[in-house]
Amino acid sequence: MQKNTKLIHFESPINDPYNANSTPIYQTATFELESASCHTKYDYSRSANPTRDVASVAIANIENAKYARAYSSGMAAINGVLGLLKSGDHLILGDDIYGGTYRIATQRLITHRGIEVSFIDLTNHQLIKNTIKPNTKMILVETPSNPLQKIADLQHIGTLSKTHNLLFVVDNSFMSPWLQQPFNFGANVVIHSATKFLSGHSDVSGGFAITNDEKLDQELGFILNAEGLALAPLDSWLILRGIKTLGLRIERQQQNALALIKYLQQNPLITKIYYPTLDTHPQHEIHKKQASGGGSLICVETRDIATSIKLVEKTKLFNTSVSFGSIHSSISLPSNMSHQSIPKDKQIIPPTLVRLSIGIEDVEDLINDIENSLT
Numbered sequence: 001m002q003k004n005t006k007l008i009h010f011e012s013p014i015n016d017p018y019n020a021n022s023t024p025i026y027q028t029a030t031f032e033l034e035s036a037s038c039h040t041k042y043d044y045s046r047s048a049n050p051t052r053d054v055a056s057v058a059i060a061n062i063e064n065a066k067y068a069r070a071y072s073s074g075m076a077a078i079n080g081v082l083g084l085l086k087s088g089d090h091l092i093l094g095d096d097i098y099g100g101t102y103r104i105a106t107q108r109l110i111t112h113r114g115i116e117v118s119f120i121d122l123t124n125h126q127l128i129k130n131t132i133k134p135n136t137k138m139i140l141v142e143t144p145s146n147p148l149q150k151i152a153d154l155q156h157i158g159t160l161s162k163t164h165n166l167l168f169v170v171d172n173s174f175m176s177p178w179l180q181q182p183f184n185f186g187a188n189v190v191i192h193s194a195t196k197f198l199s200g201h202s203d204v205s206g207g208f209a210i211t212n213d214e215k216l217d218q219e220l221g222f223i224l225n226a227e228g229l230a231l232a233p234l235d236s237w238l239i240l241r242g243i244k245t246l247g248l249r250i251e252r253q254q255q256n257a258l259a260l261i262k263y264l265q266q267n268p269l270i271t272k273i274y275y276p277t278l279d280t281h282p283q284h285e286i287h288k289k290q291a292s293g294g295g296s297l298i299c300v301e302t303r304d305i306a307t308s309i310k311l312v313e314k315t316k317l318f319n320t321s322v323s324f325g326s327i328h329s330s331i332s333l334p335s336n337m338s339h340q341s342i343p344k345d346k347q348i349i350p351p352t353l354v355r356l357s358i359g360i361e362d363v364e365d366l367i368n369d370i371e372n373s374l375t
């Protein structure tokens with residue numbers, strides 16, 4: 001099956017007695033047991049729920065993987081995966097990792113759980129190698145990173161992880177499985193914030209952790225149940241619905257992004273454009289090796305901070321909001337918004353950097369909107 005077909009057709013893990021074409025929402029916390037001693041698959045929705053199981057199978061199917069766990073948010077998924085680490089373990093993260101991951105690393109893992117964390121530039125191969133120690137257990141990678149769009153070489157890190165017996169985890173929220181499939185490069189676990197492209201409509205929070213390793217999946221399932229991280233039934237259904245149009249949405253969003261870039265390249269107020277497939281991107285060749293497109297996030301630097309603020313505040317079609325991946329276009333100033341939890345002296349994001357998440361609107365309207373807000 002090809003990609004669009006796979007989004008819609010997959011083997012459902014549940015048997016609906018009425019053959020509903022849309023997965024039923026099992027909006028229940030408890031299930032009646034047949035006897036006092038019986039152990040069935042479904043007894044309590046924190047542990048397992050049929051609608052959630054269908055959402056997990058759907059995502060595993062598009063990542064070409066065997067197992068997936070569904071969480072109440074991307075951060076719940078990240079927390080669940082970081083739960084694989086023990087006190088004394090060492091974790092390697094990118095130096096421009098998602099703000100929430102930075103926060104959990106600095107204010108939970110280091111302070112409360114005795115885990116060592118190194119934040120490094122993951123584009124520097126020598127530095128990665130030098131950072132690995134005997135107690136290094138995991139490397140968690142985002143590529144492209146958000147918002148600087150630095151590209152980590154998945155093949156390289158996959159090989160290195162295998163040599164040093166590290167768990168190679170990829171947070172693939174930025175690209176989605178449509179554009180990048182980290183299992184092809186040796187990832188052990190792939191994480192998604194389903195709040196972004198998988199849902200696609202900014203109407204639900206969710207996350208996934210996906211793997212091909214049964215033992216890892218069992219451990220993730222144990223943590224998910226023990227810590228109560230699971231995705232709710234209705235939210236599972238919303239994400240399932242979103243997944244079916246993933247391909248259509250992303251192709252359109254990406255096509256709009258490319259047209260908008262052409263416009264931005266000609267605007268003298270825009271001093272720098274970050275987009276992973278542009279020839280001007282220092283790692284565009286690596287990105288093209290591991291992903292099938294540049295996606296729909298564009299970051300720009302402008303002449304000065306006043307211009308950036310004007311751009312963010314004056315656009316009408318771009319909602320000023322954090323997050324990305326929605327059918328609505330949105331715009332943000334990451335150093336002040338999504339990455340605010342990173343202290344100013346640790347910020348490596350230029351203060352004039354504006355992030356644009358491109359939706360499915362007509363691109364002429366988007367271009368006019370940007371043009372008008374800059375003049």
Ligand SMILES: *Cc1c(COP(=O)(O)O)cnc(C)c1O
Nearest residue numbers: 073074075098171173193195206
């Ligand atoms: C949004 C995001 C997260 C967190 O996901 P939530 O659903 O907001 O909890 C994690 N990683 C990346 C790369 C993200 O963009």
